[in-house]
Amino acid sequence: MSKRLIVTADDFGRALPINEAVENAHRHGILTAASLMVTGAAAADAVLRARRLPSLSVGLHVTLVDGRPVLPPEQIPDLVEADGYFTDRLVSLGVRIFFDRGTRRQLAAELRAQFECYRATGLALGHVDAHHHYHLHPTVFDMLVALAKEFGAPAIRVPWEPPASPFGVLQSLFHRRRVRRMRRKLAEAGLLANDRVFGIEGSGGMDQARLASILATLPEGLSEIYGHPATAGWTVRPMPPHYRSVDEYHALIAAETAAALERSGARLTTFAAEAAKSAGTV
Numbered sequence: 001m002s003k004r005l006i007v008t009a010d011d012f013g014r015a016l017p018i019n020e021a022v023e024n025a026h027r028h029g030i031l032t033a034a035s036l037m038v039t040g041a042a043a044a045d046a047v048l049r050a051r052r053l054p055s056l057s058v059g060l061h062v063t064l065v066d067g068r069p070v071l072p073p074e075q076i077p078d079l080v081e082a083d084g085y086f087t088d089r090l091v092s093l094g095v096r097i098f099f100d101r102g103t104r105r106q107l108a109a110e111l112r113a114q115f116e117c118y119r120a121t122g123l124a125l126g127h128v129d130a131h132h133h134y135h136l137h138p139t140v141f142d143m144l145v146a147l148a149k150e151f152g153a154p155a156i157r158v159p160w161e162p163p164a165s166p167f168g169v170l171q172s173l174f175h176r177r178r179v180r181r182m183r184r185k186l187a188e189a190g191l192l193a194n195d196r197v198f199g200i201e202g203s204g205g206m207d208q209a210r211l212a213s214i215l216a217t218l219p220e221g222l223s224e225i226y227g228h229p230a231t232a233g234w235t236v237r238p239m240p241p242h243y244r245s246v247d248e249y250h251a252l253i254a255a256e257t258a259a260a261l262e263r264s265g266a267r268l269t270t271f272a273a274e275a276a277k278s279a280g281t282v
Helices: 016-028 043-051 090-099 101-121 131-136 138-151 166-189 208-216 245-253 255-264 271-279
Strands: 003-012 033-036 057-062 128-130 196-198 221-227
Touching: 003 016, 003 057, 003 255, 003 271, 016 043, 016 245, 033 043, 057 101, 057 131, 057 271, 090 101, 090 138, 101 138, 128 131, 128 138, 131 138, 131 166, 138 166, 208 245, 208 255, 221 245, 245 255
Parallel strands: 003 033, 003 221, 033 057, 057 128, 196 221
Antiparallel strands: none
16 A cells, blocks of 8 residues: 545635635645636636646536525525625534425535536536535435436545644544445445545644655555635635644645655545546556
8 A cells, every 4th residue: 555645625615815725836846636617706817827727637616605605595595695605604504405305406406516516617516515614414415426426426525634732532422423424435436435534623724734744654555635725815705714724735835845755655536537547447
């Protein structure tokens, strides 16, 4: 077994500074992939950048919270607030999805619309993940597995991180059964999954020191590091105040990070490349 590492930027298309960071960190740093918010304010710009970066693997960042839907709000009233954006009441939304058939119909329609919107970009669908890891919800996840197979995505991110703190231990225990179920369902569907992910505990703070620490102890197998890099801040629906997205961007392009990656012995890769290798097509 070898060390293989996917380095992903989430929220591609949310804002121009994110798109700039994705392009620069792929050209001049260790970034190998990006997850596209198809309804992001800068999604069109993100698609244009991706088209001129054929080695950047792009996937769908399914968004059901903290974002804008593809479908008109009147078609999915149980998923959105009065302003037309998705609700931020995650627990109550999860309960409605689980118990209410009408909400599930709206969810299924919106998820399909997001996959269709991604297909319309003409970009290859390199992977699927979800904003705020909302695919930990079993109903959402089952729908994503079916849609990933239908639309040709080779992999779905499994958001399990080796715990590095008491909070991480509690979080890992809380989601243990969900994660096991996700892995089983993905294996049954013939879809690829990462062995682990890094970025949950350090969300918003994947700076140079944290990347160096992860790389120094990177285990064997397929790992993914994800973050939220940006070249600057922005004013319309910005990231949470504690996010240090500019620091995350600089970490991805730092010479020290490249050196730490070389010392780790890990090979940079993508979900799409790993899936093709597993299928024997490369």
